[in-house]
Amino acid sequence: MWQELRAELHPRGLEIVTVALDSGGADAARKWIEAARAVDSPGGTPVDSPGGTPVDSPGGTPHPALIDRAHVCDELFGIVNVPSGVWIDERGMIVRPPETAYPRRPAFLDREIPADATPRLREAMEANRRLRIDAERYVAALRDWVANGDVSRYALAPDEVVGRSRSRPMEHSTAAAHFELGLELQRRGDAERAAGHFREAHRLQPENWTYKRQAWALAGNDRDRLYATDWLAEVKKIGAENYYDPFDD
């Protein structure tokens, strides 16, 4: 979903690097890329178009599309939801920490709820419609930074970048350790023991949607049994309008 913006801004000095936070690796990402060529999915998932695909680049070389099986970016940058964008300048300095990053207003914000929708689908679509996503302001800020560099008001000073990144109490360090053990045990085929660690990660850092959604996806049909919750139930606890932090310029 980033191709258009990339085609516009690459000639002006911006590269877009997409990173799939996906324990399923390249296979999971590739499958999604093919599925994304169909129409985006209704309801259920709030990210109906979660990020760049490497193959559809209109003209020129494709942008780097990377795979992060171990979720190292979660820990390195403090990413807790997708899609998240981090801005890095020509000198390798981060000038904006992770923020919700949509290249345009996603279709699910405006999708009409069909009259014959089941109550559950209706609820999910209503939640999707209430997500706060200010793609227009985000992209305007990005264009401003690409045009003006350091003097852009959106390029933050190093102290502010650090200060705006997420706080990291001991609970979050423990959650990260549990999540990593969960991924490893899942890889070894021990889904039950993995789920125990994932549940601990969810309990210790409930605002980390990456931990939740990755674990639920790995559980497949066992999700209800292992976690007794889902995206909609969790979103209702906090209110859909709080699912994404608003863009703070």
Added chain:
Amino acid sequence: MLARSLDLAELRAVGWEARAEGLCKGERCVPLPAGADLRDAARALGMAIVEEPALALWAVGPESGGRALTSAVAPDLVLPDLEGRPFALRSLLGTKVLLVAWASW
């Protein structure tokens, strides 16, 4: 990071090295008592450690107490692309970068 033992050398994966003066990362050194193991080191560094001793498997979380980003210098990130070729973020020095994390799930 995952560890297969409680040996301090496991911490090399996250840049910490056992030296005479303690555990060091660059200029920064944290003193450790003689015979200290990974558990002691994690405690001294404010890192969580979660154990699966029956599997000889440990996970050490990131340093706590501050922010997720300890510095605005972008980390040396190297990740594979779809074909498995490693790509270094550093290779884009000289260009502005928007790094976008997404997921299939």
